[in-house]
Amino acid sequence: MKRLLVWFALSSMLGACSWKKIPETPVVSEGVAVAASTLGPGDVVEIKVYDEAELSGIFAVGSGGTVNYPLIGRLAVEGMTSSDLAETLQKKLGEKFLRNPQVSIIIREYNSKKVSVFGEVNKPGTFRYEDNMTIIQAVSMAGGFTKMASKNQTNVTRLENGEERKFFVPVEAIAEGKTRNFFLRPGDIVYVPESIW
Structure with a gap:
């Protein structure tokens, strides 16, 4: 009985030591919520107004963060989400036109x-x-992994509230359907390290 108690105590101590070795940097095993993307200079939007062909079309956001829209003129859209823009246009068009x-x-x-x-x-x-860009899409845009890539040690650096955060993303496991996808946000930096094996 005493031997059993001693073994249990040692196991608990070893388990506690192992727990302390877990890295502080989070390992991502599931998708991260996507923040609503906002408009900025250079973006291109398609505006559709039901049954109003003359008010529908493709519009580019100018360097000043505005679009030149029929009837309304220059409309400041920088920082708006697509939902914000739709609500703003509905309000302005509904007020007068x-x-x-x-x-x-x-x-x-x-x-x-x-x-x-x-x-x-x-x-x-x-x-x-x-919109809703995943890490799989980003790697594909970059031509895919090299033969030396450590796919499951891919990391994403993200700026949140002025602080830099780093996520380790198991891209190979995601591609194999073993874990959820990881959604990127504007400004993210993806780095794929070289495998040491």
Whole structure:
């Protein structure tokens, strides 16, 4: 009986030691919520107003963060989400020009938002962010992994509230369906290290 108690005590101590060795940097095993993307200079939006062809079309956000929209003129859109823009247009059009306008917005290009992919990929560089972009998509844009890539040690550096955070993302496990995908945010930096094996 005493031997059993001693063995249990040692096991508990070893377990406690192992727990302390877990790295502080989080290891991601599931998807991270996607923040709503906002508009900026260079972005391209498609505005659709139901049954109003003349008010529908493709519009580019200018360097000043505005779009030149029929009837309304220059409209400041920088920092707006697509939902914000739809609500703003519905309100402005409804005030003077249309009764109960129905407006929908499609973001065609996020040129103001970028993600970077470096390390063991075939075509490292900076790429245009796309809505609901995943780490799998980003690696694909960068030409896929090299033969030396440590796929499951891929890390993402992200700036949140002025502080830098780093996530380790098991990309190979995601591709094999063993864990949830990881969603990127504008400004993320993806780094794929070299395998030591």
